[in-house]
Amino acid sequence: FFILPSLWEGLPISMLEAMTLNKSLIVSNCSSAIREIINVDGSTKGFEDTGCFDTIRTPFGYLMNDFKDPQNRETISSWERAIRFLMNDEMFSRECGDNSFALARNFDVEHSIAHWIELVRGLTGKTPV
Numbered sequence: 001f002f003i004l005p006s007l008w009e010g011l012p013i014s015m016l017e018a019m020t021l022n023k024s025l026i027v028s029n030c031s032s033a034i035r036e037i038i039n040v041d042g043s044t045k046g047f048e049d050t051g052c053f054d055t056i057r058t059p060f061g062y063l064m065n066d067f068k069d070p071q072n073r074e075t076i077s078s079w080e081r082a083i084r085f086l087m088n089d090e091m092f093s094r095e096c097g098d099n100s101f102a103l104a105r106n107f108d109v110e111h112s113i114a115h116w117i118e119l120v121r122g123l124t125g126k127t128p129v
Contacts, residue, residue: 002015011033019104029054
């Protein structure tokens with residue numbers, strides 16, 4: 001699995017790279033970019049409040065309360081529980097990794113190029129060469 005305990009992220013390239021390697025995620029809920037990536041369609045289908053201090057179980061792993069106060073015992077404990085759960089539940093971890101890999105395809109070069117072509121076509125009415 002992949003752990004990202006950031007305080008802030010722009011586009012989390014390291015997370016996207018881990019997703020291409022079939023890694024399940026334990027990531028800090030520190031930016032809109034992370035939330036947008038793991039919630040592409042805007043729904044919360046498959047998202048589940050774990051009841052553990054702002055820890056959300058997703059189809060890709062865990063979206064965690066961030067480390068604004070790294071001394072907070074509850075924060076540390078919630079991250080530890082998520083890590084232990086992924087270590088001990090191989091089936092869930094593998095499923096999250098597979099979901100991450102499938103989602104990462106939305107951010108590959110071909111998908112990005114197609115998006116830019118549609119954007120230019122929509123703005124100019126012409127297909128870029």
